[in-house]
Amino acid sequence: MIPGSSLVGDWGIFKPTTPDEAWLRYENHQDAINSLQVLRGTFPEASKFYVERICGGVRERKIDGEIVSTRTSEDWSACALEYEAGTNGYHGGDWGHGSRTYLRLENVNSTNWEVSVDGNKFKEPINMEIVLGGDAELDVIKSALRFMLSTLEEQSVKAPIKTKPF
Secondary structure, three states, rough: OOOOOOOOOOOEEEOOOOOOEEEEEEEEEEEHHHHHHHHHHHOOOOEEEEEEEEOOOOEEEOOOOOOEEEEEEEOOOOOEEEEEEEOOOOOEEEEHHOEHHHHHHHEOOOOEEEEOOOEEEEOOOOEEEEEEEHHHHHHHHHHHHHHHHHHHHHHHOOEEEEEOOO
């Protein structure tokens, strides 16, 4: 347990089997802020810090030495998808200036999807991550995501139920 925190039950600092990850779960925002400092000191070798709220998610990732705070959520229907996004904002230039933007989708349960990268298709992958570096890249991905959402909203009209005549 982290001194001064109100972690619940058995949840506390966990060190997963991979040496580059450290994470914990917390109950309130102030615990998250305090806990990140402890994680950094306890596991300095970690490249990813996950701080996950009990109901909802705030995570912190270290990407090429840059800290990116992300938020995560999930939707459950006939399938289940977890999604995560975050950025450390504008840093005045390209990748070398330090701006990082992170996007992740994870198949939690029965998501039918196919992902293609450079023509290589991956049928029903577990997850996919996208990392962008630079201020222009942050602007462009924000614009692209707004456009995609708008297009999907416009085109997602429920189809009538098809029935066969008797």
